Amino acid sequence: MRALTFWAIRFGPRSAKTKLGRFFMNFSPAVSNKASKEICRVMRGWHIHRCNGESLEELSRFCNPILRGWINYYGRYYRSALYRIFNILNRSLMRWAMRKYKRFKFHKRRATNWLRSIAKRQPDTFAHWQIGIKP
Numbered sequence: 001m002r003a004l005t006f007w008a009i010r011f012g013p014r015s016a017k018t019k020l021g022r023f024f025m026n027f028s029p030a031v032s033n034k035a036s037k038e039i040c041r042v043m044r045g046w047h048i049h050r051c052n053g054e055s056l057e058e059l060s061r062f063c064n065p066i067l068r069g070w071i072n073y074y075g076r077y078y079r080s081a082l083y084r085i086f087n088i089l090n091r092s093l094m095r096w097a098m099r100k101y102k103r104f105k106f107h108k109r110r111a112t113n114w115l116r117s118i119a120k121r122q123p124d125t126f127a128h129w130q131i132g133i134k135p
Contacts, residue, residue: 030078
């Protein structure tokens, strides 16, 4: 089977699971490689890790409209293809926490655990946390 890309959506063979738990090959749509690279490039261009003067709520107000658009467009059919992409944003948020708060400087695990606790308490903060892509 060959893959087909149309409007940044890649239709290709993917493994799927039946209701009975058996796996089979399915021809389903997901975000294309080119679109995922572009999304990652845009997110890296935000330089979230350098926004020390802004709070987490201000960052979420900036990011959420764009994230919701990507989730609604690319996550319509094969949402798990977005996990790898949005983990880059979670890493940027972890680096932001390490620069903003002295107690997390040089402590990636502490910063990640802090973000994870916020994601559990307030899952509405970021749009990608709402669909389950948490730090």
